[in-house]
Amino acid sequence: xxxxxxxxxxxxxxxxxxxxxxxxxxxxxxxxxxxxxxxxxxxxxxxxxxxxxxxxxxxxxxxxxxxxxxxxxxxxxxxxxxxxxxxxxxxxxxxxxxxxxxxxxxxxxxxxxxxxxxxxxxxxxxxxxxxxxxxxxxxxxxxxxxxxxxxxxxxxxxxxxxxxxxxxxxxxxxxxxxxxxxxxxxxxxxxxxxxxxxxxxxxxxxxxxxxxxxxxxxxxxxxxxxxxxxxxxxxxxxxxxxxxxxxxxxxxxx
Amino acid sequence: xxxxxxxxxxxxxxxxxxxxxxxxxxxxxxxxxxxxxxxxxxxxxxxxxxxxxxxxxxxxxxxxxxxxxxxxxxxxxxxxxxxxxxxxxxxxxxxxxxxxxxx
Numbered sequence: 001x002x003x004x005x006x007x008x009x010x011x012x013x014x015x016x017x018x019x020x021x022x023x024x025x026x027x028x029x030x031x032x033x034x035x036x037x038x039x040x041x042x043x044x045x046x047x048x049x050x051x052x053x054x055x056x057x058x059x060x061x062x063x064x065x066x067x068x069x070x071x072x073x074x075x076x077x078x079x080x081x082x083x084x085x086x087x088x089x090x091x092x093x094x095x096x097x098x099x100x101x102x103x104x105x106x107x108x109x110x111x112x113x114x115x116x117x118x119x120x121x122x123x124x125x126x127x128x129x130x131x132x133x134x135x136x137x138x139x140x141x142x143x144x145x146x147x148x149x150x151x152x153x154x155x156x157x158x159x160x161x162x163x164x165x166x167x168x169x170x171x172x173x174x175x176x177x178x179x180x181x182x183x184x185x186x187x188x189x190x191x192x193x194x195x196x197x198x199x200x201x202x203x204x205x206x207x208x209x210x211x212x213x214x215x216x217x218x219x220x221x222x223x224x225x226x227x228x229x230x231x232x233x234x235x236x237x238x239x240x241x242x243x244x245x246x247x248x249x250x251x252x253x254x
Numbered sequence: 255x256x257x258x259x260x261x262x263x264x265x266x267x268x269x270x271x272x273x274x275x276x277x278x279x280x281x282x283x284x285x286x287x288x289x290x291x292x293x294x295x296x297x298x299x300x301x302x303x304x305x306x307x308x309x310x311x312x313x314x315x316x317x318x319x320x321x322x323x324x325x326x327x328x329x330x331x332x333x334x335x336x337x338x339x340x341x342x343x344x345x346x347x348x349x350x351x352x353x354x355x356x357x
Contacts, residue, residue, distance in 0.1 A: 005345070008279035011295055012287065087291025089284050090330070250290055 010158025015089045017159055019082045020238030023231045025070050030228025032066070037221030041214050082242075084249035109145060116141070132188055132212055135180040139219035143173015146227060161238070165230050172226040176219050186211040268313045269344045273298055273306050278315065278333065278341050286319070286332035307331060315340055 016022055094102070130137075147170035154162020186208035269275055276296050281287060293303055310316040315337030319330045333341070 005275065005279045008276055008295075009283040012280055012283035015284070015291070083288075083290075086294045088288040088328070088330070089291050090286045092283070092285045250294075 007158060010156070012089060013091075014157030014159045016091060017157065017238070018086065019078070019242045020235040020240075021074055021077045021082070023235030023238060025074050025235075027228045027230070027232030027235055029067070029070060030224050030231060032228075034221045034223070034225030034228055037217055038225060039221075041218035041221055085246040086242075086250075109148060112145075132208070133185060134212055135185065135215040135219050136177045138177075138216050139180070139223045140173045140177035142220065143170050143176070143223055146170075146173070146223075161234055165234055168230045169223075169227050172230070173223050176222050176226075180215060180219055186215070264347050266340055266344050266347075268309065268315065269340060271306070273302070274310055275344075277303075277306060277310065278337065281316070281331060281333045282338065282341055286330040289329045289331070292331065310337070313337075313340075 147166035150162050150166035150169060154160065154166070188205055188208050269278055273296060277292060280292060280295055289303070289307075292307070293300060296303060298306070307316060307318075311318055315334060317332050317334050319332070321328050321330070
């Protein structure tokens with residue numbers, strides 16, 4: 001019986017995702033962000049495309065306006081489509097205590113990869129080897145963090161599709177990491193790989209280091225892009241199912 | 255009377271009715287919800303839903319806000335602090351009743 005009460009409580013929590021609009025818009029934002037990161041990594045230097053992407057990603061006000069516009073579009077869509085069909089729900093305000101708990105949990109989750117990195121620095125023979133293989137482990141680690149967040153939030157809201165989304169995001173992170181490994185990491189001089197010093201990098205490793213950073217951005221861009229596609233597809237499927245179940249608006253009689 | 259039997263007799267009868275329990279559970283996780291949401295989620299008839307909501311309102315567990323969205327009447331329901339604590343207490347009382355380990 002308690003399980004059924006929990007299910008009913010989760011229905012309210014997950015109502016924001018009932019129509020698929022939130023996932024579609026979040027997916028769209030992820031695709032834009034991933035696309036910018038990817039283009040930044042692959043566009044030839046000094047080309048028009050590189051300059052355009054650089055300017056677009058540097059203007060914070062454009063990002064802020066984009067996010068606000070996305071929220072307004074979401075409100076409008078829900079007002080026009082969802083609320084007349086399945087009703088209106090005002091979600092609970094997050095209290096200061098809940099916010100602090102949430103921040104604490106997020107910090108704990110984010111600390112895990114940092115601890116992993118610190119452990120790698122301590123136990124691996126080459127400190128720089130860890131840094132130089134960043135295009136491989138960074139997307140896999142980020143994919144894991146995103147997948148955990150996705151699954152946990154899905155469990156809290158009773159949305160099983162978030163498990164599949166989390167699994168796909170994790171898989172994408174691993175595939176991107178393996179792909180970077182397969183195409184080969186930038187070539188570093190042997191003496192640089194064997195060094196454990198964190199002192200300034202010598203001139204000889206500057207170019208491969210820049211390539212490593214660039215390829216890490218490409219990895220993050222790819223992962224963000226795939227995550228965005230996963231969200232958007234899930235949103236479209238959810239929307240189609242919702243529209244099929246609720247084809248016409250309902251009117252409460254006066 | 256054993257502890258769990260005592261809990262059984264202590265169950266709040268206003269909440270214990272299945273339809274009202276469902277309505278309270280739905281409202282407990284949100285700030286407020288309108289009539290249509292409760293109607294769709296509970297799958298009760300409009301008349302039946304109105305009766306149960308009135309019963310909860312009479313018990314002081316529910317607050318009703320009537321407004322307009324444009325020209326359409328809009329009724330929102332939210333749990334009162336009394337309703338929230340009654341629901342929490344109900345869940346506490348319900349737990350040991352099904353705890354078979356205590357035999």
